[in-house]
Amino acid sequence: MNDNETTAPGESGALVSATPGGVVAQSQADAVDRFENPGLPPHVHRLADDDESAAKRAERQVATMFGLSMLGALVFLVAYFVVPDESTFYFPGIGIASTQNVVLGVSLGISILMIGLGAVHWAKTLMPDTEVVEERHLQASSPEDRAKAVASVSKGGEAAQLPRRPLIKYTLGGALGLFALPLGLQVAGSLGPTDVEELKTTIWDPSYNDGKPIRLMRDPEMTPIKLEDVTNGSVFHVMPETLQKFIDEGKHVLEAKAKAAVILIRLDPELIKVQKARDWGVDGTVAYSKICTHVGCAVGLYEQQTHHLLCPCHQSTFDLTEDCTVIFGPAKRPLPQLKIQVDDAGYLVAPQGFDQPVGPSFWERLR
CATH class of the missing domain: 1.20.58 (Methane Monooxygenase Hydroxylase; Chain G, domain 1)
Incomplete structure (x- = not known):
């Protein structure tokens, strides 16, 4: 309290603090004012009530x-x-x-x-x-209250x-x-096919191209890729040439794209440690399914220094030098590899489809 403040008992016995400008506060220690209960408004009956x-x-x-x-x-x-x-x-x-x-x-x-x-x-x-009022009570209720x-x-x-x-x-x-x-x-x-062979079959299968190898096409431009276009460390998002038939017909385009998405990367052939991965690539250029084997997200992040592919959804990490084996995260199996070759015109082609199902590994539990 400063020198300009004075105190005096109020009418109810509570202390009132006053300044030259007037009363500024009143202690409620001994005088608790309660709001008057306004009650409930009159209930309005509906037509169906009467x-x-x-x-x-x-x-x-x-x-x-x-x-x-x-x-x-x-x-x-x-x-x-x-x-x-x-x-x-x-x-x-x-x-x-x-x-x-x-x-x-x-x-x-x-x-x-x-x-x-x-x-x-x-x-x-x-x-x-009808409107009701219920007073708050303790959380623990007696057996009588529960009844x-x-x-x-x-x-x-x-x-x-x-x-x-x-x-x-x-x-x-x-x-x-x-x-x-x-x-x-x-x-x-409707959660997906239960036939493993159906999961292995994509539009990379030569049967969709009259038995002939299928060209790798840039996605979404749908232009063919020559081996000379793929430099060390470069990444291409790829679709099969056969996708164009589905686009022209307007049937199951999204389903076909979802199963056929591929990522194409070139690295030093000496870094590839698995012979099968070397044989299925061309001069260090390899192609793998983009569909994560965890829950099917798109694996599109490539770390050029470590040669790791990363799924952005749950951080599953695949080692490109080890045939895309899983080195971190919840995925349980490697990304399936797509075998590629070079045709007479110098374009990259796939002579066959995937040899194992693409996407999430739930199918393994059906065996």
């Missing part, structure tokens, strides 16, 4: 939404097995789209949307909406009118049950 016909109408509306959800799930299940994978159509603003993908996406979206809308409409029209909580939940189910509205109960159960089937079907049947 009119049973309105409640019945709301019940039918909710059940209709759940029924539409079931219909969407059924359309999904039928389309999954009936619509051909190769079927396409022109979608305005997008271009060529897969008929199956569009039907599956729309039907699954409608199914989950109708469940959500039905639940919201049910809550807004039939579930209790009361269970009773409260049971009472809530009755308040939500489940016993009185069996139509909602049964359609909700049907909607949730059917909606789980498309999700299970997607998980069980």
Whole structure:
């Protein structure tokens, strides 16, 4: 307190600090002012609260939404097995789209949307909406309080009118049950091929080029690569020449690219320690799958000094001098090598496809 401040007892006995400009503070040690409880506003009844016909109408509306959800799930299940994978159509603003993908996406979206809308409409029209106030209490509850909580939940189910509205109960159960089937079907049947031979087959296979070797093309320019273009330490992102056929036809282009992505690198041949890797390359120029054997990210980072390839997703590291064996990270097997040669015109070509599956190693667990 400075010389300009004075203190005096307030009306309630609390000390008041004053300055020449007036009162600035009042101690609340002995006088605690409480805000007056404003209470709850009057409850406004909904039409369905007082009119049973309105409640019945709301019940039918909710059940209709759940029924539409079931219909969407059924359309999904039928389309999954009936619509051909190769079927396409022109979608305005997008271009060529897969008929199956569009039907599956729309039907699954409608199914989950109708469940959500039905639940919201049910809550807004039939579930209790009275305002309640509950005082905070200690986290640890007594057995009696827990029993009361269970009773409260049971009472809530009755308040939500489940016993009185069996139509909602049964359609909700049907909607949730059917909606789980498309999700299970997607998980069980759409996580990828289970046939190892299918994983080994990419558009590097000469069968896609009338049995002839396939030229290596720059990605995305799709121009051929001559051996003389690949200098020591250079890196090329490569696609097979056969990709152009898929682009022209507009079928499975992304799937073909995902399996066929290759990285082409040239280093001193004397640094390559594995004879097979030397034999499958040309003068130190080697080609490997870009798809990480961990979870399928693109391996595109090359450390020229250490000759390591790095996956940016989870830091799996592959030693290019050791036939891309794993030296760090979660990947469990080397990157598959693509055998390359030089044709009569000096261009790099692949005389055969991969001799092992590309991408994540989950297929090994199927054996």
